[in-house]
Structure formats: C-alpha cells, structure tokens
Amino acid sequence: MRTSADRFAALLLVEVQCDCTQTSIDIIGGSYTLTKNLEKGSLLVYHCPEGQYPYPTLTRLCQANGSWGPLPKKRPAQMCKRVTCPDPFVLENGNVSPAQENYFVGDETTYECYSGYTMRGSSSRICLPNGKWNGSTPICSRDSGEACPDPGIPPGASRLGSMFGIDDKVKYACNGKMFLVGSSERVCQENGQWTGKEPECYFKYTYDTPQEVSEAFGSAIKDSLTTMESLNDTQGGRTIRISKEGTLNIYIAVDISESIDQNQFDKARNAVITLIKKIARFSVSPNYEIIFFSSEIYEVVNIHDFFDQRADLTKVIEDLENFEIGDKNTGTDLNLAFVTFEKRMSFIKEQAGPEGFKEHRHVLIMFTDGAYNMGGSPKPTVERIKDMVYMNHTEGEKAGSREEFLDIYVFAIGANIFDDDLQPLTLGTGEKHYFRMKDITELGETFDKIIDESEVVGLCGLYQEYNTVDKNSIRKRFPWMAFVRNTGLKSKMCLGSLVSPDFVLTAAHCFTFGDEPENVVVELQGSGLKEKKVRKFTLHPKYNLKAKANEGVQEFYDYDVALIRLNESVQISPLARPICIPCTQETSDALKLVGKSTCKQQEQLLLKDQLERLSFLTRQNSLVAEKDVFAKLGGNRNLCIQKALNANGITAKDPKVAVTDNFLCTGGRIEQRNHIACRGVFSPSYIYMLPNKPRFCLLTLYVGIC
Template identity: 35%
Template sequence: MAWPPLWPVLFVRQSGNTFHTPLSRSPSSVPPGPAARLRVRAKSRAEARLLGPAPRSRLPGAPSTLRPAERAPARAPRQPSSSRQCCHLLPVVAPLWPSCAEQDRVATAALPGNPDRPAAIRAVGRCCPRVHPLFGLAAATPSCPQNVNISGGTFTLSHGWAPGSVLTYSCPVGRYPVPASRLCKSNGRWQTLRSTQLTKAVCKPVRCPGPVSFENGMFTPRLGSYPVGGNLSFECEDGFTLRGSPVRQCRPNGMWDGETAVCDNGAGYCPNPGISVGAVRTGSRFGLGDKVTYRCSSNLVLTGSAERECQSNGVWSGTEPICRQPYSYDFPEDVAPALGASLSHLLGATNPTQKKKKSVGRKIQIQRSGHLNLYLLLDASQSVAEDDFHIFKESASLMVDRIFSFEINVSVAIITFASKPKIIMSVLHDNSRDATEVINSLDNINYKDHENGTGTNTYAALDSVHIMMNNQMQRLGMSTAAWQEIRHAIILLTDGKSNMGGSPKLAVDNIKEILNINQQRNDYLDIYAIGVGKLDVDWKELNELGSKKDGERHAFILQDTNALYQVFEHMLDVSKLTDTICGVGNMSANASAQERTPWHVTIKPKSQETCRGALISDQWVLTAAHCFRHAENSSLWRVNVGDPNSQWGKDFSIEKAVISSGFDVFAKKNQGILEFYGDDIALLKLAQKVKMSTHARPICLPCTVEANLALRRPPGSTCRDHESELLNKLSVPAHFVALNGSKLNINLKMGTEWTSCIQVVSQDRTTFPDLTDVREVVTDQFLCSGTENDDNPCRGESGGAVFLERRYRFFQVGLVSWGLYNPCGNSNKNSRQKAPRGKIPPPRDFHINLFRLQPWLRQHLEGILNFLPL
C-alpha cells in the first residue's frame, strides 16, 4: 500500500491482542515531499522517542519546528525477547489525532496544547489503527490462511485467524494428529510448534511400543510396535514366578494396560525391578545399595526414575520408569486413582502420633490432624484458551471446596503465571484458610491479567512458592515444630513447556532444600505436574518436576481440560473417610447412579419394591410413614443399600420402625377429604451398621452440626439460619431420585409462589369432592413442586429424599409424599409420561418439609445426630 507523502509513520508491534510501539523509528519513514508537514513538540525524552524525529516544515497554525539539535536521537529498534512472540508491525500514520473510535482501538497521541495529550500519548501501543480519520487509509492486519484442514480430524483456534492464535488438531480415538498444532505468526504464516516434515496435517494410527528385552522369559508376538487392541503375552522360564500382567493390551492412548510383567526368583535383597516395555535397563544385581539405570529406545520418552537404588527396607527408590510415545496421554480413569493413591498427606493425611501400616498404599484419607499447605499453580499463557483457563479455575475450585468440606487444617496459595507469576493468594494470608475466600479469589481471577505476557515461565511460578515458603519459615522459626510439621503439596496445571526464565527444576531443588527433603522427610513434599492438551506439553519436563515415590505417579498428561475436571472429581477416595461425613456424592461423568446419590435406599417387603428412603447416619433411614400403612410386620421388610461390591446393593433387615403417631391417612375423612398425608414421616433403624463407601453414605440433614460444617457456617448458627440459606428464593431448584436411580429435577415453590402452587388441589374433585379450603389438605408441613417443566415423582418413589446441592454437598430438605399425577403408568422404570396438556387437575407434587417436623426429628434422633438450636 502506498502512503501519502510527507507524513511520518510510527510502527506498532502487536503481541496477542495488545499493541506496542518500538522506542524509535527509522528517519527514512519520513518521506520528503512538497506538502506541508505537521510538527508535534515532545515535552519529554520519552515522548520524543515515541514520536520520533519531526519534519522541518509545518502546517499553518501548527507550532514552529524544532531545530535539528533539539531532535531526540534515533535509536535502533528494540529487538523482541526470544521468550515472547514478536508480532507484526502495523503502520500508524501521523499526525496523531486526539481520540480513537472504540470499535477500532485506534492508537492515539494528542496534538500540543490538548489537555488530554499525556493520556493520549500513553494510549499509543494499546490501540491498533485501522482507518486514518483524515485519509481513510487502512492498516491491514495480516491473518493466516484458512486452508488448514486435517484429513480425518478437526481443529480449533484459540484466537481466530489472527497472529498469535494457536491451531490445535484433534483426531478420532485411536489416532493422533501430525502436526499436533500450529501457531499463526506475525507475517501471516503458520508455524508448526514441533518440527515435522509434513506440510499437510494428517491423522495417524496410534501404536504402542514393543519390548526391547524381557528377562528370564519370553513374550509374543514379537513386533516393533503394536496396533490399538493388540495383545502382548508373557511367560516365565522354569524357576521364575511371573509378577504383573501376563497379558497386556494396547489402548487407544498409546499405553499398555495392566502392569509391567517381571519374572523373578526372589533371590535379591530387593525384588527384580523389571524392565518396562520399550526400556533398556543397565544393572542386574538387586542387593542392598545396588543401583539400576534405565533409558528408552528410539524416540520414546521416559517418565519415572531413570535411576533406582535398592534400599534397606527392601524397596526400590523412586518411581517405576515407563517409556511412552511422545503423543501418548493419560485417561482420567487412570489418573484419578493414581493421583488419589499418592496424595496420602494432601489432606493432612497422616496423624503424627499414628504409626503407619506397612504395605498399605498411600491413599487420600480424610483426617483432622496435621497441616497442609496447598499451592495451586495455573498456567495463563497465551496458548491457554479462555474456556480452558475457566476449567482450570473450576477444577481448582472443586478441589479446594471438597478439601475444606472435610474440616481439615489447610492453607491454600493461588498463583497464575505466564511470562511472570501473579500471586492471587498466599498461604501467609489469613484468608488462605477460609474456603469461601479462597474460592472467591479463584472465581475472580481475570483471564486477561496476563495478556501482555505470552511466555510460559514455570521457573518463576515455582520460585514464588519457594519465596513464600521461606517467608513462612522466617515467621514461624526454622527449627520449630510449627514449621517442621507442615506438609506441602504443589499442583501445577499447564498446557505447555516452559520457554523462559530458566529451568524450573532449579526452583524445585530450592524448594527441596528449604524443606530439608531427604529420605526421612520425603513425605513432606508432593509435587504434581499435570500437562493438559495437545500443544507443546513436554513429558520430560513434567517428569523432572513431579515427585518420585515408590509405587506412585506425580506426572500426567491429559487430553483436554474436561478430562482434568473428571480427575479432580474422582480423586477424593470417600470410602476411606474416618467418620460418616454427610452429603458427599460423586458427580463426575463416569460415576454410577448410586455413587452420585449414595444415601438413596430402596425399601421393600420381601422382593416387592414399595418406597424409597435416605440414609441419615450409618444405621438410620428416613422415609415416609404411608409406606407402612398396610404393613403388619416391618421386620419382614428389607432395606437395600448401595454396595461397591454388587450392582444389586446389599439388603439390611429392620431392627425398629418409628412411624409418626400423628400420621393417619383417614384423619379428615369426615370433612370430605378422603386422603390426608400430614405427619407423613418415619424412621427405620437397620439391624447392622452400614459400612461407609462410595456407594453408601448419609445425606446431610439441615439443623444439625454436621450440616452446619458442610455449609461452612459459624458455630453459633441456628435452624432458622439453615432454612434461610437453603430455601431462600421463591423458586428453589431441587432434586429427587427416580425408580431407575437417575437424579431428576424439580423447583420448590416458596412464599407467594407456594400459595399459588397449592391452589390446583381444589380441582381434584375425585379425592377431595367437598374441599373448601386447600390448606386443610396442604398444610405448611408440605413443600410444593410440579409447575413449569418439573419432573413428577412416580408411585413407588415416595419416601425418597428431596435434596439441594450447595458447594458440592447435598442437603435433604424434604421427602417425597404425594401428588396429583403418576407419570409411571407401566412397570417400565425408564418410562415416564408427561401429563397431557390441559389435564385437570394439573400435576402437583407435595413433599414433607423437614424444617416443619424438627420437634419429631429431635425427639427420635437425639444422640444420633447433633442438632442446632431452633
């Protein structure tokens, strides 16, 4: 594009969505010509550098020109840092005008004499001119070509087709993209982040590596690599016993299932450490102090320990080495238990006075002793898309919220990083121990905080942790128990390789030094390095950063942020909780229906199902009284409770049934009310206590100390406070469990909405032929639902919990009692029919309000649950 003569040109450098000006411009950018020129006087050297040398003539009315001696000296353009992306130069035509159109983000500098001049000059570099207001000249912004399709796959763009945008390819399961991604450069061309000879992107079939060697046995078939679904079988020679998996299958993520096969005769002080598929081992002596080293063949990447030593406890140091394809990744269902198994101290896990049991894997066990510092490091560099960063925050919030729900001693630090780290919260701050404050801080993190920093400086992020630790040590005293007994866990969430600031391993070494991490104190630090996505995630770097502990993994790569969220949902092993913490449900995508609502039980006489109920402790079930209106002997009944070892659950006999004495379905028959369900509540005491597990756990009842802890309310809270918090809107979203175990949705109507909701009962002339006052049937004991698009409970779902979710914990506010419409007219549990349009009466459902039956609950559950004042 030709520029009009005689107008000086500034160049603006763009980085991401932000534009920057160099400190000078070349004198040649001021073309000579006959036209008059504008001279802008610089009031400071900074402005002089910004505006550059001026032409000597001026326009009428403009200030006189400066003499040549007054000009700011020309300087060579500043070279961009190698650690950040240098973007294209956009010409800005001078003279610079006083304001810019908002939609065009025009770079601006004011004319001399304009009172807004300083602010306008500062705006240069923040805006990108598109159209000159006097000449209409467009400064074209390059965009990268759109012919980037991948054969057999799809792609996404982080910032459209603009420079700085990262294109990420995806392929169907069992295939991987080559290249994995591309970057739109400032010159409008695509650059492949990893070198490849291919010019066109393709999806290649995933293959698993083949064994290089196998001691004391044989394997079949013998191939260089194996297709997805292919099997690898191992056999041992006579005198050797096979340990591990005799048959392994190649999975779609490029990893073998099962465990490393080892043929061992038990002759060594330590067991034969084996040779993982694709690895080469040096060292065949397994005595005390002996060492073995590992390397990977061809282009495979080693994760785990490259060197291991036989220790005095008969265990090899470090982590089993695994050789992986560079494109391999981990499945959430593998990472969650692996992460959970290694986080024994994440929740203040080990009581300092409690002896460890040998041969017990390190599990997340919720304890209330010890103190944990949890450091969350979230990558916010340019390659992390805004939606993905949001999931980073959600995942971190989920973990924080669940940890605090278990009332342990924990302080949380939050650090986001790109080219530089930003400390959102420090463990030294009092708010770091307050779950609400921590989660609010996470929620309020702005994705654009790092938009000027495009690099990934993992070293600086970890060094921030080191500095934080040092400050806390100085405050508490290096030799005090208060400092020595703190356990530290660092969780790094990143989508790329560190590309500036130096090796992050140096920061890890400094952290280990300040914590005095040695063989005796190895449990006081856990570093989890989690790579997310398909960009420049580096297995080698993640492996260097992650802790190395026997039988554990601390480095993972997940395919996307949704997989990360699944991991954080699954990793808390609630089956190991030391007491009956209430209201914990597993809401991850892979959880079973019973795991999602582990309090849900089925009540049946012999084999026939009649009602539902909810575990409220390890031995008591809350249900509806009308379930027993025809029962003569409840001891013949059974309560089916979820059991992780059986898809059918486990039956418990009933030791005692407590039916509300106020319940009488015919109490108002003489008033023309054929059925009345006031006081429709009952308790069942099971003959044996239920073993707590992922499939069986009590729900939280409001107005109890247990629920107060789950709601994280202060100790002086009352029952009225709980009602105000849980039922605080005119329409409150809630749930109940269907016959098939799925969770269905309703809206509980409160206040004036409740009054409107119950009025339709008067239209049911069959059950209530002479009804004059609806409140004679629907007393204030009942909650009302069934309007809008609510699901309606079926016959047989009575007695089940009506519950709400608050911060990943579940609270029962009611129980299903009766309704005006049964959507399950047939025996198919999965078939529910919506009420016909215009049905008279329209559907309505009524549920016992537990806040209104507090006296009865306290009478029969005192000593079992701890109640708050009313």
C-alpha cells in the same frame, strides 16, 4: 529534509505483521481449532478421532510475519495416524506373542516365562487408545537370593543393570522417539524396595487417563489428609488448621499464558474449585496459596491469611469462579510461580521458627504446559525449596526422613507439552507425581471422585511412624491393633485386627464351644481403654482343630479365622484405622492396580519374592512389639515346611498334610534369622508393608506350628 533513501531505511526497521492464512493447514482424517483465529500468536491445534493422533506435528503457531511454524509441507502430509503402543519385546527370560512390527489399539499380546522362571505382572495385555498397555509390566524372575525383586523392563525401554543386591542400581532409557516418565535410575534399599517410581515410556501423544490420575494422585492426597488430626474448629464450622501432628499447606498455580487456551483454563480452574470443595469437607483442611500466572502473578489467596485467621474459603472459591484472563496472558514466567511459593514458605518458616516449620507439610500443584519465555528455568528455585523443607539435608544425611514433607505435582496441560522441562520439577515419594493430560474435561470429575470422605476416613493400612513407647504413639504405629479378651469357659487374650469400623478379625482358636458374645470384649486403644462389646462372632466354617488327627496332625490350624462384629462402630481416627486385607478393592487401590484386580494379581505384588520380609505383633507388657520374619516362597518353601515334621504332635510323613498351601512358612536360618512366632495367649498375624507406601496389609492370622 529526509530523502527517499532515508524513508526506505526507516521502512526496513518497521516490523511488518500479517495474518496467517488457511492454506495447506488441513489435516487428513481430522480437524483443527484456532485460539485467536488467524491472528499473530494464534495456536492451531489438530484433533483426531480416538485411537489416532496428528502427524507429523500436533500444533502450529501463527508468527508475526504471517507464516505458520512449523511450516506445512506436502510430504509428509498432515494426517491422523493410528496410535501405537511401545514395543513389548523387552521381556527378559520369556516369550512374547504375537511378533509384530507395530502394535495398534486393540491388539493383544501374551507373555510366557521360560522353564524355571515365575511370571509376575500381566500375562496378557491390550494396547489402549492412550498409547499404553493395560495391566502391569510382565516380569519373568527366579529366586536369586538378592535383596530386591527384579524391577523388570517397561515396554519400549532398555535397562542397564542386572544385579539386585542392596545399593545396586538399575538405569532405564526409552528407545526411539519415546521419552521416559518416572525414575531413570533406581537403587535397591535394605527394606527390599526400589527407590523412585516405576518408569514408563511415552510417545508425544501418550496421556494419562482420568482413572490413572484418580488412583495415583488421589491415593497420595488422601494419605496426606488422613495423617492430620484436627485441633479446633474455625470459620463457619470448618477446621482450617492446626493439626496436632502437623500442618498441611497446599500451593496451587494455574498457567494462563497464551499457549493455554480459554477452554483449557476454564477446565483447570473448575478442577481446582472441585478439589478445594472436596477437601473442605474434612475436619482437617489445609492452608492455601492459589495463583494464576503468565508474565506476572495474579494471587487469588495468600497463604498468610490462613495463619492470620483472615481466610474465608467461600470467598476464595468465589474469587476463583470470577477470575477472567482478559489481557493478563502476555508472556510466561514459570519460575515466578515457584519463586512466589518459595517466598510464602520462607514467611511460614520465619513465623513458625525452625522447630515449628519441621511440622509443616507442603504440597505444590502446577497446571502448565511447561513453556516459558522469561524468568529462566525454575529448577534452581525448586532446589532451594527442597533445601528449605529438607532442612539442607543431603542424601547421606538422612534426607529421606524429610522427603514426605514435600510433594510437587505437575499436571501437564495444553496441546504442546514441554515434558523435558517439567518432569525434573516433580518431587515426592511413593505415587506418581507427573500427569500428562490429553483433555482435562474430566479432571474436575476426577478430583470429585478421589476424595470421598466415607472412603478416606476408613482408608486402610495407614499408620504413623513413632520412636517413643507411650501408648498413643504405639496406637498410631499400629492403629488396627485390637485386644480380644474372652472370659468364657477358657479365659483367653488374643490379638486381633480392625478391618472395618464394625469388624475385627482374629483367630478361631481364641474361642471355645459354648462361648457367648457377652463373654467377649474388644479393646481398641490400649489395654483397658475404649472397650467395645461384641454383637456376634463367627468362626470359619472349615475350622476344625482335630480335622487331621487321623492323618498324624493332632492340632490342625488351617482356616483358623474368626470375624467379630462389634456392637457399635469404631470412630476412625489416627488411633483407630482398619488394616488392608487381600482380595479387596481397598488393597487393590493401595497397590496402585488400575481398576478392579484379582486375588492372583494382588498376590503377585504382595508375595513377589522367594524370601518376603513380613512382620508380626507380639505382646510386650501392656502393649505390643513388632517382630520380623521372612516367608519362604517358591523354591524355598519345600525345605521350610519339611521342618514341620519335627514339631510336637505331628507324626505325618508328608509335610503338606500339616502345612497346606493356605499357610505361609517362616523360621529357620537361611540367610536371615527370624523371630519366633508361635501360638500362645496372643495370636500373631503377619503384616506386610506395601511397596513404596506408608500402608500395611494383613496377610494371615496364624503363623503355624512351633
């Protein structure tokens, strides 16, 4: 017989569950929503007007004992506070104004460099509602002769390291309660670029705008798509696989755990559907692995079905649209999602073999808040995936040659994001891979905008790296390359650059008065191949070879530019792509400048150093070879242009008469020895590799006087 004491002891072992109450959970100046009313596990999310954020907490969780965690307090009261931007007073070698304790939305700051220093970046910035400054980080630098430019210090950060030579390191940390997004350590490379991604300092309320996501993630995914070349069509007219140059595999995981509410799930799912539909318009479409996850995996499509030719994209989209969370959202095992992807990759490697697997590119896209309560940290799994794709190469064993084959993107969604757990999971070169979303309502629209077939087909400056010397490989290395053959009054052969499907840019001195379009032929895929007839050519109206003959310059090559319009458009492919040219939106996008940019802003990024490494093409047999030069800028320019006075045909005493500000000056033996680029039967043109991007930009058509 059980005693009352026994019954009391048994009652002590029973978990008592109570609903939470609405006592003391209001927010001054804002509102809140509940994911499960006042039941256990319900997430209370605070909302504030634009330009404000919930303080001191963003969310509360209804616990089993009927209390909210964290508990509401009278002091400090829950309220909406004004968004502030990170402290801009980190600028070195310059002044910031005005000096304020806090910078709120709409506040403007201006930046000015000390005498002898040159401004790069934005000279004025405005604090935005997302907790960021508009524009780019202002940097005051001067010629130091070091390999890499001053990487600057983002607002709210501190930097350790002021030496910018090859292999020198700089380390960043964020001040106060901010956290760092991007690379905490960067290394100066031989090519004059810094490793990693430019760091930023975020508050807990800071988020990335749809435009930022579109321009960063969109640029990267377009690069991946446009490096592929289709081989055959299957499944309703779509090319599912396989490209001649490799296979693109996309793995997508969407968090459906309790910490992600139904509304956010719906928006994430719709964004995924939009992304797949847009990619499906291309002649090269990836293989997909798509899962939803909580404590278990719910697979929408297995990537193996694509390799077995059993995948139906229409059915995949239909299954996505019909998926319901129901009671599937108990617990969270983030690691299980990565383990699933690891298993799929292992299968692909087994089927393709080690050599075949080398041609597979893998893009992982995660939608999650980073919370997990089972399965442990996914970091070890990510390391195994990395080793598999990198072929176990370490940094000292040329791991960089495999880095482009793996990208892991994280879209941080949800009201309470675990940034410290999520950021280390991202991988990839070039563009930003971690996106912190305030509201993913517009993410579907963002994905819809980032992949416009007409835009991607002609994406400027793309190329593919090859070591062989056959014509196709060289075409893919320089796909904008054009041979301009003029059989008019004076037969000439010049180099040109494809700048759009209809236009080729070349030098005006390739033409003589009296030449007609029918005398000109443009060869786009190697000598004698793919000849294009010319509809019209136009010389720059200010081009005049004898413009300064009376000033002591017998041949003056300023404005030495001609634009050729082709009779018919070029079909864009890996063998024929336009190069980027300055002062265009395409180059602005490639430079990661948000929104519209000015020519000056582009110039600050393209020609940011006192010695800028450039390349030019010159004829080699029936093909071309790449040569390197260094443009002397800033304090180095005057000494460089002085050498022009020694050139044949120049008797002027002032070098600026012969070499105007429109010219870049190269040559000489200051620190680096340059190849010689002179006018001849070919017109050399300077091309510039964009920072951390597999893209080239055309800077000038004619090099100057030898």
